[in-house]
Amino acid sequence: xxxxxxxxxxxxxxRYWAQHSERHQSLLEEMDFxxxxxxxxxxxxxIPEKAARAAAHREFGxxxxxxxxxxxxxxxxxxxxxxxxxxxxxxxxxxxxxxxTFVILIAGLGIGASSTIFSVVxxxxxxxxxxxxxxxxxxxxxxxxxxxxxxxxxxxxxxxSFSDLAGVAGVSAGDTxxxxxxxxxxxxxxxxxxxxxxxxxxQPMLGRSFTxxxxxxxxxxxxxxxxxxxxxxxxFASDPAVVGRSLTLNGKPVTVVGVLPASFDFASLFSPGTxxxxxxxxxxxxxxxxxxxxxxxxxxxxxxxxxxxxxAEFTLLAKRLDTxxxxxxxxxxxxxxxxxxxxGRVSPALMLLACAVGVVxxxxxxxxxxxxxxxxxxxQKEMAMRTAVGAGxxxxxxxxxxxxxxxxxxxxxxxLLLAVAxxxxxxxxxxxxxxxxxxxxLDGNALGFTLLAALLTGVLFGLLPALQVRSFALAEALKDGxxxxxxxxxxWVRNGLVVAEIAFACTLLVGAGLLIRSFLxxxxxxxxxxxxxxxxxxxxxxFRLSGLPQQNSYIDEVLARVRALPGVRAxxxxxxxxxxxxxxxxxxxxxxxxxxxxxxEAFMRVVSDGYFESAGIHLLAGRGFTEQDRAASEPxxxxxxxxxxxxxxxxxxxxxxxxxxxxxxxxGVVADVRHMSLETPGGxxxxxxxxxxxxxxxxxxxxxxxxPQEQLAASIRATLRPxxxxxxxxxxxxxxxxxxxxxxxxxxxxxLLAGFAGFALLLASVGTYAVxxxxxxxxxxxxxxRMALGASATNLQSHILLQTxxxxxxxxxxxxxxxxxxxxxxxxxxxxxTPGDPVTFIGIGALLIVVAAVAGYLPAxxxxxxxxxVALRAN
Amino acid sequence: xxxxxxxxxxxxxxxxxxxLKILTRGHLHGYAIAQLIQQLSDDLLRVEEGSLYPALQxxxxxxxxxxxxxxSANNRRARxxxxxxxxxxxLQAESARYRQVTGAVARIMGFA
Numbered sequence: 001x002x003x004x005x006x007x008x009x010x011x012x013x014x015r016y017w018a019q020h021s022e023r024h025q026s027l028l029e030e031m032d033f034x035x036x037x038x039x040x041x042x043x044x045x046x047i048p049e050k051a052a053r054a055a056a057h058r059e060f061g062x063x064x065x066x067x068x069x070x071x072x073x074x075x076x077x078x079x080x081x082x083x084x085x086x087x088x089x090x091x092x093x094x095x096x097x098x099x100x101t102f103v104i105l106i107a108g109l110g111i112g113a114s115s116t117i118f119s120v121v122x123x124x125x126x127x128x129x130x131x132x133x134x135x136x137x138x139x140x141x142x143x144x145x146x147x148x149x150x151x152x153x154x155x156x157x158x159x160x161s162f163s164d165l166a167g168v169a170g171v172s173a174g175d176t177x178x179x180x181x182x183x184x185x186x187x188x189x190x191x192x193x194x195x196x197x198x199x200x201x202x203q204p205m206l207g208r209s210f211t212x213x214x215x216x217x218x219x220x221x222x223x224x225x226x227x228x229x230x231x232x233x234x235x236f237a238s239d240p241a242v243v244g245r246s247l248t249l250n251g252k253p254v255t256v257v258g259v260l261p262a263s264f265d266f267a268s269l270f271s272p273g274t275x276x277x278x279x280x281x282x283x284x285x286x287x288x289x290x291x292x293x294x295x296x297x298x299x300x301x302x303x304x305x306x307x308x309x310x311x312a313e314f315t316l317l318a319k320r321l322d323t324x325x326x327x328x329x330x331x332x333x334x335x336x337x338x339x340x341x342x343x344g345r346v347s348p349a350l351m352l353l354a355c356a357v358g359v360v361x362x363x364x365x366x367x368x369x370x371x372x373x374x375x376x377x378x379x380q381k382e383m384a385m386r387t388a389v390g391a392g393x394x395x396x397x398x399x400x401x402x403x404x405x406x407x408x409x410x411x412x413x414x415x416l417l418l419a420v421a422x423x424x425x426x427x428x429x430x431x432x433x434x435x436x437x438x439x440x441x442l443d444g445n446a447l448g449f450t451l452l453a454a455l456l457t458g459v460l461f462g463l464l465p466a467l468q469v470r471s472f473a474l475a476e477a478l479k480d481g482x483x484x485x486x487x488x489x490x491x492w493v494r495n496g497l498v499v500a501e502i503a504f505a506c507t508l509l510v511g512a513g514l515l516i517r518s519f520l521x522x523x524x525x526x527x528x529x530x531x532x533x534x535x536x537x538x539x540x541x542x543f544r545l546s547g548l549p550q551q552n553s554y555i556d557e558v559l560a561r562v563r564a565l566p567g568v569r570a571x572x573x574x575x576x577x578x579x580x581x582x583x584x585x586x587x588x589x590x591x592x593x594x595x596x597x598x599x600x601e602a603f604m605r606v607v608s609d610g611y612f613e614s615a616g617i618h619l620l621a622g623r624g625f626t627e628q629d630r631a632a633s634e635p636x637x638x639x640x641x642x643x644x645x646x647x648x649x650x651x652x653x654x655x656x657x658x659x660x661x662x663x664x665x666x667x668g669v670v671a672d673v674r675h676m677s678l679e680t681p682g683g684x685x686x687x688x689x690x691x692x693x694x695x696x697x698x699x700x701x702x703x704x705x706x707x708p709q710e711q712l713a714a715s716i717r718a719t720l721r722p723x724x725x726x727x728x729x730x731x732x733x734x735x736x737x738x739x740x741x742x743x744x745x746x747x748x749x750x751x752l753l754a755g756f757a758g759f760a761l762l763l764a765s766v767g768t769y770a771v772x773x774x775x776x777x778x779x780x781x782x783x784x785x786r787m788a789l790g791a792s793a794t795n796l797q798s799h800i801l802l803q804t805x806x807x808x809x810x811x812x813x814x815x816x817x818x819x820x821x822x823x824x825x826x827x828x829x830x831x832x833x834t835p836g837d838p839v840t841f842i843g844i845g846a847l848l849i850v851v852a853a854v855a856g857y858l859p860a861x862x863x864x865x866x867x868x869x870v871a872l873r874a875n
Numbered sequence: 876x877x878x879x880x881x882x883x884x885x886x887x888x889x890x891x892x893x894x895l896k897i898l899t900r901g902h903l904h905g906y907a908i909a910q911l912i913q914q915l916s917d918d919l920l921r922v923e924e925g926s927l928y929p930a931l932q933x934x935x936x937x938x939x940x941x942x943x944x945x946x947s948a949n950n951r952r953a954r955x956x957x958x959x960x961x962x963x964x965x966l967q968a969e970s971a972r973y974r975q976v977t978g979a980v981a982r983i984m985g986f987a
Contacts, residue, residue, distance in 0.1 A: 026944075029952070031905075031928060033905075033906065033951060034904075034905050034906045034909075036951065037906040037947070040949070
């Protein structure tokens with residue numbers, strides 16, 4: 001059959017399909033006409049009309065069935081062909097069980113990885129946020145930080161871009177103590193403005209949101225709370241009667257007014273890794289205004305307004321407010337679409353993973369293509385036979401494609417199992433602070449994607465062999481006697497595939513190598529503290545500390561009791577742990593005047609004696625805090641290296657005075673601690689002794705110990721119980737866990753990428769081995785002749801090895817060129833290495849050459865051991 | 876002798892070939908084709924409707940005939956079929972093949 005005719009028939013069929021229902025209708029009408037005509041004829045022959053009609057109908061049979069039959073003719077043909085192909089395919093699979101297993105395994109791994117990454121990308125980037133009309137929501141920050149209440153109110157009042165602004169005053173992990181009925185528990189709350197849920201379009205599942213009156217009270221004494229779904233489930237066993245109940249939070253009664261729906265997962269969006277238990281109102285009053293920068297705002301754009309326009313408007317507005325109100329904190333509004341704010345940090349990494357998995361799939365296809373081609377060579381007889389009994393080119397092509405698609409679909413089933421397991425695992429990575437990770441699941445979209453991936457893989461890896469099948473068949477039919485010649489054209493195709501595989505693998509390996517080196521670099525960062533063997537626990541008492549004397553005796557008592565425990569090396573208390581919290585204040589050297597917008601700022605820490613020892617923060621000059629730094633003694637402070645350098649460049653900081661609290665004498669200088677992330681340097685820090693102030697958000701006990709965690713937790717619990725029987729003892733963290741959490745997004749990326757790169761390397765080496773091994777088999781005769789003519793085994797080996805290395809070198813060259821062009825895009829994700837890092841490039845190059853050498857050496861050794869007589873007789 | 880129903884125990888392709896042949900006479904609707912086959916075979920062959928319409932669909936699908944709506948003699952909407960050039964070629968090929976095969980069968984049976 002000529003190609004033109006095939007095309008014509010294809011068009012006909014396409015038109016048939018397209019007009020399916022119309023055609024069905026017209027067929028019924030056509031048959032109806034037939035019956036009418038027949039009835040008329042019968043009536044003409046003198047049969048009564050009723051009987052005639054019945055006869056006509058009877059002879060026609062069931063009209064719909066006939067119609068179905070009529071329509072089924074060509075579909076039936078098509079299906080029967082497909083079934084036949086499938087039958088062939090499955091028979092072939094059974095015959096080559098090894099090949100089949102390998103293909104299913106490889107395709108399954110590839111498709112499983114693709115579907116998993118797709119699910120993650122879908123959940124994190126593609127799916128809209130779970131809010132009403134989420135694309136109109138904009139995140140408004142003060143540079144990276146928060147906005148003062150008065151500024152927020154003026155923005156809300158005066159802007160024209162947004163229909164409304166709402167605010168959230170951060171997430172305070174573990175700052176709320178729930179006492180009263182049941183185990184005391186430390187909860188995480190988030191204060192929000194009255195309109196917060198309304199603005200997002202979130203309806204409480206039970207009860208209601210806050211009223212205006214509830215948002216007018218004093219901070220620290222909220223009249224009402226709204227529970228998160230997760231907390232409602234875990235603490236109240238999903239009891240609907242919880243609405244209206246009064247809870248004791250931080251010793252004060254608070255009424256539960258509502259429960260949020262499960263779909264509103266605040267934490268996964270705004271504080272990944274830190275679940276939020278409840279929401280309390282954040283009053284917009286003079287009191288909260290005094291707290292300084294507290295609010296991060298979300299605005300809902302009016303119809304027609306855009307983020308860019310709003311940004312321009314806010315920048316102007318901020319300039320005016322700054323000049324009108326010099327007493328307020330300056331504000332530099334930075335607007336980003338909410339979706340971008342939530343996933344902006346992870347989206348480059350996700351795009352990278354998506355590309356990586358795409359490259360892996362290409363390698364998978366190249367590899368399978370190669371295998372299929374090799375298998376085809378051994379099936380020449382079968383193909384020749386098919387051709388001889390009249391199978392056309394088209395039919396053979398179809399059969400080959402059916403085979404490969406059937407194989408890849410089997411692989412996809414395996415891949416789906418993998419994807420189900422891995423998406424489940426990923427959605428339960430609680431300790432990873434990556435937004436929306438919990439919503440990763442294998443849904444309809446992902447299933448559709450998997451099916452598409454399976455079909456595409458099948459077609460992609462089957463197409464090259466399918467196009468070659470005819471020439472294989474012909475070669476056999478012509479029986480030109482030399483096995484080598486038929487492989488000649490194909491050898492080129494197969495070599496090309498191997499070169500492509502190596503090039504792809506090389507690019508992937510270089511990318512993964514750079515990120516692994518960055519990851520190691522981050523792990524090697526000296527964070528300024530030593531997290532190994534350090535446990536932390538919130539120990540804020542459940543009762544109110546009436547003043548500094550009571551507070552200090554509580555601190556003395558806690559530290560004395562904990563230090564007395566066996567295995568405890570050092571213990572101290574800190575208000576904010578490293579890598580957590582960003583409370584910063586303006587600080588200055590006494591006697592120094594700073595311009596308004598260049599005033600030095602420092603992160604403020606309040607710590608007790610023993611904290612530097614237990615956290616492993618080095619004292620560089622002067623002394624640390626002692627038990628004698630009390631309310632009545634001289635006000636003192638400790639600064640870190642950076643602050644010392646900023647305030648007194650080139651001078652000794654010890655004994656200098658900082659302006660803080662009416663003047664504090666600097667008694668010591670400590671090493672910088674990284675508290676934003678491991679990647680960014682610490683910045684300025686100032687420490688104040690805990691016994692000289694009551695202005696701190698939390699008491700974190702920090703214990704350096706050699707005792708195992710569980711044992712330590714139990715003994716600390718027991719020893720502190722007499723001090724405060726209601727002390728909640730929920731979370732027992734280690735500093736190491738804080739560090740792990742800080743590097744978790746990077747670890748996530750590196751683990752997946754390294755996995756993909758490893759898989760790619762494996763595939764490339766298997767592919768190389770298969771091709772070289774196949775070419776040795778094809779050239780048995782030639783090898784026999786060479787050996788008979790006196791070629792030594794070494795000669796032969798080096799010949800084959802050189803051939804392999806030639807392919808590898810070509811692939812490597814292409815891969816390296818592609819890598820050096822592409823790694824620039826990774827720049828933002830790298831740490832401590834340049835995109836052109838020579839160590840990575842040379843290392844990966846060497847690795848690939850070694851792998852190729854091994855893949856070539858194995859067949860080469862086999863070839864050199866061939867008995868020339870056997871080889872010559874083989875044909 | 877009763878009327879022979881044209882069914883699958885005839886040589887495959889025979890009905891298709893006859894339909895094509897009938898259509899060399901001009902545009903005809905399904906009922907007319909069935910009637911003509913019956914008449915031309917002196918009532919020996921009768922096409923079952925259940926075979927005729929699938930055959931028409933098959934022929935149209937292969938591009939050998941084309942159907943279009945028109946008005947019948949008694950002014951009813953009916954679907955008329957006509958032979959395409961491809962169909963004409965196919966008819967020639969099929970008739971040649973048929974002649975060969977029936978000739979062979981006839982020789983075996985000693986009819987010829």
